[in-house]
Amino acid sequence: MSVFNRYSDSKAARIYFVKNNGFLSILEVSDHTLKDGTPFYICAQTDVTFTFLEWFPRALSDFVRPPVEGGLHAGAT
Numbered sequence: 043m044s045v046f047n048r049y050s051d052s053k054a055a056r057i058y059f060v061k062n063n064g065f066l067s068i069l070e071v072s073d074h075t076l077k078d079g080t081p082f083y084i085c086a087q088t089d090v091t092f093t094f095l096e097w098f099p100r101a102l103s104d105f106v107r108p109p110v111e112g113g114l115h116a117g118a119t
Contacts, residue, residue: 044060044061045060045061054073054074055071055072055074057070064092065090066089066091066092066094066095067089068089069085069086069087070085070087072084
């Protein structure tokens with residue numbers, strides 16, 4: 043595994059982009075204390091194939107394009 047990039051908007055929240063056995067793993071880690079003093083920790087992971095990274099921008103473009111211009115119609119699945 044190797045870390046491609048790391049993003050942090052604060053000391054408590056971090057996002058890691060990791061090359062993981064042919065997949066891109068996106069790891070989100072958040073560690074902070076609630077107002078009542080309770081420690082709160084979240085760790086979430088999403089794995090996508092690298093081909094998804096080629097497909098997704100085109101699909102998003104089709105999604106926002108009006109149907110008259112070849113985009114998806116309302117309710118399309």
